Structures are given as C-alpha cells and as structure tokens.
Amino acid sequence: MQSDRKAVRENWGSRLGFVLAAAGSAIGLGNVWRFPYVLGENGGFAFLLVYLCCVVLIGLPIMGAEMVIGRGSRRNPFGAFKALLPGSAWWLVGAIGIVTGVIILSYYNVVAGWTLAYLFRSLTGLVSGFTGPDSAELAYESFVSDSAQVVIYLFLFAVLGILVVAQGVKGGIERWAKILMPTLFLLLLLLIGRSLTLEGSGDGLAFLFAPDFSKINGDVILMAMGQAFYSLSLGMGVMITYGSYLDNRTNIFSSAGTVAGLDALIAVLAGVAIFPAVFAMGMEPSSGFGLTYQVLPMVFAKLPLSDVLSSLFFLLLTIAALTSAISLLEVMVSFATDELHWTRARATIIMAAFAFVVGVPSALSFGVWSDVTVFGLGFFGVADYITANVLLPLGGIGIAVFAGWAWGRGVKQEILLGSNQETLYYVWLWSVRILAPIAVALILIFNFV
Numbered sequence: 001m002q003s004d005r006k007a008v009r010e011n012w013g014s015r016l017g018f019v020l021a022a023a024g025s026a027i028g029l030g031n032v033w034r035f036p037y038v039l040g041e042n043g044g045f046a047f048l049l050v051y052l053c054c055v056v057l058i059g060l061p062i063m064g065a066e067m068v069i070g071r072g073s074r075r076n077p078f079g080a081f082k083a084l085l086p087g088s089a090w091w092l093v094g095a096i097g098i099v100t101g102v103i104i105l106s107y108y109n110v111v112a113g114w115t116l117a118y119l120f121r122s123l124t125g126l127v128s129g130f131t132g133p134d135s136a137e138l139a140y141e142s143f144v145s146d147s148a149q150v151v152i153y154l155f156l157f158a159v160l161g162i163l164v165v166a167q168g169v170k171g172g173i174e175r176w177a178k179i180l181m182p183t184l185f186l187l188l189l190l191l192i193g194r195s196l197t198l199e200g201s202g203d204g205l206a207f208l209f210a211p212d213f214s215k216i217n218g219d220v221i222l223m224a225m226g227q228a229f230y231s232l233s234l235g236m237g238v239m240i241t242y243g244s245y246l247d248n249r250t251n252i253f254s255s256a257g258t259v260a261g262l263d264a265l266i267a268v269l270a271g272v273a274i275f276p277a278v279f280a281m282g283m284e285p286s287s288g289f290g291l292t293y294q295v296l297p298m299v300f301a302k303l304p305l306s307d308v309l310s311s312l313f314f315l316l317l318t319i320a321a322l323t324s325a326i327s328l329l330e331v332m333v334s335f336a337t338d339e340l341h342w343t344r345a346r347a348t349i350i351m352a353a354f355a356f357v358v359g360v361p362s363a364l365s366f367g368v369w370s371d372v373t374v375f376g377l378g379f380f381g382v383a384d385y386i387t388a389n390v391l392l393p394l395g396g397i398g399i400a401v402f403a404g405w406a407w408g409r410g411v412k413q414e415i416l417l418g419s420n421q422e423t424l425y426y427v428w429l430w431s432v433r434i435l436a437p438i439a440v441a442l443i444l445i446f447n448f449v
C-alpha cells in the first residue's frame with residue numbers, strides 16, 4: 001500500500017520546472033514592494049551584503065531542510081513529519097505550517113486582487129486620467145474601501161489560482177511556472193529599460209546602492225533576516241510540499257541555491273525598475289501600498305504611454321503574486337489529497353474557497369470593517385503581522401531543529417542523494433543545528449522587545 005501510494009505521487013517533469021515553481025513561490029509581492037525600499041533605506045550595498053549573508057547562512061539551510069523533509073517523506077507538511085518520525089509530536093510543526101499557509105493565502109489574495117484590479121483599470125485608462133498625486137491617492141482610497149469591488153477581485157484572483165492548481169503539479173504548477181516566470185523576467189527588463197533611460201535616473205540608483213556601512217546595526221541585521229525568511233517562502237511548508245514531488249536524482253543544495261539566487265536577483269532588479277523612475281519623476285521613495293498603488297501609478301502618469309507602462313507593471317505584479325499564491329494553495333491541496341484522500345479537483349476548489357472566505361474580513365478591513373481593530377491593526381494587519389513575525393519564524397525553528405537534531409541519521413543519506421557533496425552537508429548541518437535556530441529565535445524575540 002505504502003509503496004503504491006509512493007508510486008502514484010506526481011513528480012516534477014524536470015529540475016528546471018521545479019526550480020522555476022519554487023522560485024515563483026519565493027518571488028512575490030515582498031520582492032517588489034518591500035525589498036527595494038528596505039535596501040535603499042538601510043545602507044544600500046552594505047545592506048545587500050548583510051542580506052546575502054542571511055540568505056546563505058540561514059535561508060538556504062532551512063530551504064534545504066524543507067526540501068529534504070519533503071523528498072524524504074513524499075508527503076504534505078503534516079504527513080511528512082508523521083512519516084519520518086511516527087509516534088512523535090513533530091506533526092504539529094507541519095500542522096501549524098498549513099494553518100499559517102491558509103492565513104497568508106487569505107490576505108495575500110486580497111492584495112493580489114487589488115493588483116489584478118489595477119491591471120484591468122490601467123488597461124482601461126486609469127492612469128492617463130490622473131491630474132496629480134491627489135488623484136492617485138483618491139483612486140486608491142475609493143477603490144480599497146469599495147468592499148463589493150474588492151471582494152469581486154479577491155474572488156477572481158482565487159479562481160486564477162484554482163485554474164492552475166487543479167491541473168496538477170506537472171500539468172498546472174510546473175507548466176505555468178515555465179510560462180509565467182520568463183514572462184515576469186521579460187516584463188522586468190522592459191521596465192528597467194524604461195526606468196534607466198529617464199533623465200535623472202542616477203539618483204534612484206544612488207538611493208538603492210550607495211553603500212553606507214554606518215547604517216548596519218543589530219536592528220538592520222534582524223530586518224534583513226526577517227525579510228530573507230519571508231521572501232524565500234520559508235517556515236510553513238511550501239518547500240516541503242514542492243520537495244515532496246522531487247525525484248532522488250535532484251541535487252537539493254544546488255536547487256535551493258538557484259532558487260535563493262533568483263529570488264535575490266529579482267528583488268534587486270525590481271529596485272532598479274522602480275526607484276530610478278521614482279526619482280527621475282521627482283517623487284518620494286516609499287514602500288508597500290503607498291508605493292505600489294499611489295506613487296508608481298503617478299510616476300507612470302507623468303510618462304508617455306502611461307497606461308501601457310502601468311499595465312505592464314501590474315501584470316508583472318499579478319504574475320509574481322499568482323505564482324506565490326499557487327504555492328500556498330498547493331500546500332493545502334497536498335494535505336487534503338494525502339490525508340483526506342480527496343481528489344485534486346475537489347481539494348483545490350474546497351481549499352481555495354476556504355481561503356477565500358477567511359480572506360473576506362481582510363478584504364473588508366479597508367472598507368466597511370475598518371473600525372474593527374486589535375492593537376490598532378485591522379484584520380489584514382493582524383493576519384500579516386502574526387504570520388510574518390510569529391508563525392513563520394516559529395515554523396522555521398521547528399523545521400531546522402527537526403532536520404538537524406530529531407530526524408537522525410537518515411537525513412544525511414537523503415540529502416546527499418543526487419549530490420554527494422559531503423562537505424556541504426556538514427556546513428548545512430552546522431547551520432540547521434545551531435546557527436539557524438538561534439538566529440531565527442533572535443528575530444522572534446527582538447520583534448517583541
């Protein structure tokens with residue numbers, strides 16, 4: 001029975017497909033609207049060095065741990081821990097991860113829905129109608145508080161996710177990653193071309209990269225670590241799930257390295273696409289919603305072909321969000337197909353519907369429910385805060401400690417399948433045993449003091 005189940009579990013069609021799907025998960029909203037600003041504000045090139053150290057020393061080892069847990073068990077995050085250490089309580093790490101995924105997907109879909117709306121609206125002339133920064137602000141505020149519209153777009157985006165995931169790992173996720181990721185890269189290059197040929201774009205590059213080592217302090221290092229973690233989609237089992245469809249010939253070290261490298265590259269390039277244009281048009285740099293839905297539309301409005309540029313940008317952002325949302329949905333779907341024995345179609349529709357319903361309060365928290373707050377945060381804010389600052393780091397510690405200490409000898413053999421790089425294994429082991437758990441625990445603790 002056991003081996004039958006193993007035999008029918010889907011596999012990726014190619015290593016490239018797997019790497020693109022995993023990179024698609026990692027490359028998301030975080031790369032575009034957060035990383036570039038954080039880079040510019042916290043020491044430029046100096047921050048980049050710190051960030052890359054965090055990726056290599058902590059992010060990569062945890063990503064490797066997730067992939068090896070997935071491949072070693074060929075299960076969803078919940079089933080994986082149960083299969084590797086039967087009778088222990090480690091399944092809790094997987095279960096918490098899946099719940100975390102539901103919460104992230106619920107609010108991620110909301111902003112993704114806005115992005116989709118801005119794509120449609122750009123295509124129909126939103127941006128060329130702007131007369132000044134006030135109109136960009138007004139357009140944003142009236143849109144996000146229009147609950148009916150926001151929920152409709154949330155729904156539409158959820159349907160996009162269903163359409164991809166229902167087609168399966170190879171025929172859906174992998175096939176679409178192979179189409180969407182190169183498209184995203186091309187769009188980014190186009191926007192970079194536009195941005196860098198504007199007069200005054202050098203100021204934007206200076207903002208992004210001018211090294212200022214005096215800005216590096218404990219807080220900045222913790223911020224870099226937190227950003228690396230979220231950006232690499234770690235701590236809730238995406239990489240466990242994607243790893244569970246891997247075959248034994250795939251080199252986990254080099255796959256994780258490629259995924260992390262692509263993620264960092266796109267984050268830096270997003271900055272090169274955005275800030276030179278922002279500075280050239282005399283706008284103030286910022287991040288998050290303000291940057292994406294107000295500053296950038298206004299930057300586009302000042303340029304020729306404004307609606308085209310804006311459409312290209314929001315298409316890029318929609319793609320980035322979609323490939324991340326798909327990975328979150330797949331975690332839930334793999335749980336339902338493995339553990340509840342649902343068909344993929346059924347699992348996809350029910351799980352996506354569930355995430356949609358959980359997302360509605362977040363969608364409404366910018367409109368009719370804006371008065372409902374906890375510690376000054378609305379539903380959206382709470383969901384974002386708890387997952388990024390508490391649940392993902394906790395999950396990351398659990399995963400690292402499991403792979404480094406609890407799993408035992410089996411992990412060495414499993415991770416060396418397809419690679420045989422024993423030295424790398426010892427470096428990896430040192431990180432997941434000591435460095436990563438301590439570093440991530442620090443993120444957790446310092447977020448609260």
Ligand code: PHE
Nearest residue numbers: 026028029030031230231233
């Ligand atoms: N990595 C994604 C981003 O940068 C967010 C994400 C986190 C996706 C955790 C899946 C899991 O936007």
